[in-house]
Structure formats: structure tokens, C-alpha cells
Amino acid sequence: MKMALFKSFFARQMLSTHQAVLSTIRTQSSNLKPDPDAPVEMENPFKKELKQCILCKLNIDPDYKNYRLLSQFQSPYTGRIYPRHITGLCKRKQMQVEQEITKAQDFAYMPYTYKHKIFLKDPKLFDPENPVRSHRF
Amino acid sequence: MPTYELALLLRNMPKPELKTSLKRISHAIFDCGGIIRNIENLGFRPMPYKSTAHGMTHKEANYFIFKIDTPTKAVIDLKEEYKRDVDIVRQRFFKVKEEERKACTLEEELLPPAYREDVQKMIQIGKTQVNRFTYKFKYNSGLDYYPFQK
Numbered sequence: 001m002k003m004a005l006f007k008s009f010f011a012r013q014m015l016s017t018h019q020a021v022l023s024t025i026r027t028q029s030s031n032l033k034p035d036p037d038a039p040v041e042m043e044n045p046f047k048k049e050l051k052q053c054i055l056c057k058l059n060i061d062p063d064y065k066n067y068r069l070l071s072q073f074q075s076p077y078t079g080r081i082y083p084r085h086i087t088g089l090c091k092r093k094q095m096q097v098e099q100e101i102t103k104a105q106d107f108a109y110m111p112y113t114y115k116h117k118i119f120l121k122d123p124k125l126f127d128p129e130n131p132v133r134s135h136r137f
Numbered sequence: 138m139p140t141y142e143l144a145l146l147l148r149n150m151p152k153p154e155l156k157t158s159l160k161r162i163s164h165a166i167f168d169c170g171g172i173i174r175n176i177e178n179l180g181f182r183p184m185p186y187k188s189t190a191h192g193m194t195h196k197e198a199n200y201f202i203f204k205i206d207t208p209t210k211a212v213i214d215l216k217e218e219y220k221r222d223v224d225i226v227r228q229r230f231f232k233v234k235e236e237e238r239k240a241c242t243l244e245e246e247l248l249p250p251a252y253r254e255d256v257q258k259m260i261q262i263g264k265t266q267v268n269r270f271t272y273k274f275k276y277n278s279g280l281d282y283y284p285f286q287k
């Protein structure tokens with residue numbers, strides 16, 4: 001019983017002294033310089049880079065005269081245009097590429113059913129075996 | 138006057154003849170009140186597929202591109218005239234559009250379906266319509282018989 005009383009008394013004493021110390025700090029803080037250890041406001045350093053498709057990143061507009069670039073979006077086996085989930089382009093650029101390829105085929109710049117043999121060893125922009133989204137076939 | 142691009146394939150012929158036929162083609166444009174901004178020669182090369190024009194089968198052609206300004210009404214006449222020209226294998230007119238630059242939307246397209254705007258729109262439309270997979274005829278609808286075939 002005696003011990004408990006002593007404990008409670010001691011705790012009160014401690015608390016009151018602590019509050020007194022705090023109040024003194026608060027009154028002084030307005031006069032002091034900013035604390036160097038205080039958190040600094042900054043942009044999120046873990047923010048990821050904005051994803052862009054390859055044509056938007058390099059600022060390329062597909063054109064039917066540049067049939068070498070367009071043939072990179074064509075299957076070497078069938079000459080058909082690879083869809084968006086394989087090429088990894090945004091909707092707008094994919095639409096432009098498809099329009100320009102059909103135009104180039106109509107103007108006899110590009111073949112319909114195969115890829116020209118001199119373009120077969122061009123660097124690959126994407127891998128048809130590993131599409132962005134899975135194949136439905 | 139709108140800007141047109143004219144892609145022409147001319148048949149295989151010696152240079153002086155090519156010169157005269159190009160002159161003829163450009164004079165036809167001037168006659169209908171048009172102007173030529175630029176002529177590009179993409180060279181003589183094999184075509185990706187053979188094509189027939191004026192009873193001849195062509196496997197190679199001279200590739201030319203004309204950038205022209207003509208009245209819209211004159212384009213039909215020009216097409217008609219070039220169709221009759223024996224030296225022209227293939228001719229295509231098309232209007233040049235200035236495409237404005239837009240930011241890439243790939244980031245939004247790669248989001249999970251529930252966060253994509255077009256998917257959300259589809260869900261909203263779906264909510265306003267009757268779901269034919271879960272719809273059931275209500276027998277207490279006032280009719281004393283089932284109106285359809287079972």
C-alpha cells in the first residue's frame with residue numbers, strides 16, 4: 001500500500017516537471033533557427049517513370065514512305081500486322097501504323113502477304129512470343 | 138486549296154521518255170489551276186507484287202511522289218486523265234492531314250481493367266440494360282399465362 005502511494009506520487013511529480021520543460025521549449029522555439037533534422041518537403045523519390053510507347057518516346061510519326069519502319073510491325077510469315085498487345089504501342093500510334101501499312105500496301109510500296117527479305121534481319125522492336133497481354137490463341 | 142499528295146508509279150522506260158511523261162503529268166496539274174510544291178523521285182525498283190496496266194504486266198516501276206495544291210473539283214479530272222495515260226502504272230491521290238501531337242496514353246491502357254476509363258464506361262452502360270443471363274420471367278406480372286414458348 002505504501003509502495004503504491006509512493007509510485008503514484010512520483011509519477012505525478014515527473015509529469016508536472018515534464019510539462020514545465022515542454023512549455024519552456026515552446027516559448028523558446030519561435031526565437032530559434034529551424035531544426036536541421038526536421039523533415040524536408042520534396043517530391044516522391046520512389047515515383048516510377050512515365051511509361052511511353054516506343055514511337056511516342058522517339059517522337060516518330062509513321063509514314064507510308066518509311067516502309068522499312070512499318071515492315072517491323074509485320075509478321076515475317078504471313079505479312080499481317082501485329083496487334084497492340086504484341087507491339088506495345090498506344091492506341092493512337094497503333095491505329096496510325098495500321099493505316100499507314102494499308103496505305104503503303106495499296107500504293108505498292110509494301111507486300112501484302114510476306115515481309116521483304118532484305119528487312120528480315122532488322123532489329124526486333126518486340127517479341128511476339130512474349131506479348132504485353134497474353135494471346136487469346 | 139487543300140494540299141494533296143500524289144503517289145505515282147511510272148512504267149520502265151528510258152530517261153528522255155520519262156522526262157516527257159513527267160512534263161505531261163505536271164502540265165495537266167497546271168492546266169486545272171493547281172501548283173506543284175515538290176516532286177520526289179524514290180527511284181526505280183521492283184514492285185512487291187506485279188500489276189497490270191494497259192494490257193502490260195509490270196514487275197518494276199519508277200516511284201514518284203508529287204506534293205500538289207489543286208482545287209478539290211479538279212482531282213476527279215486529274216484521276217480520269219492519268220487513268221488514260223499509258224505510262225502510268227498506278228496513281229493514288231490523298232489529302233495531307235496535319236496531325237496534332239498528343240501525349241502517350243500507354244500508362245492508362247496498362248492499368249488493371251477496373252481502373253480503365255473505357256471499361257468503367259462499359260460497366261455503366263451494362264447497368265442500364267437488362268442482364269439476359271440472370272433475367273427471369275415474373276409470373277405475377279398480371280398475365281395469367283406465360284406469353285412465350287417454353
Ligand SMILES: [Zn+2]
Nearest residue numbers: 053056090241
Ligand atoms: Zn504512345
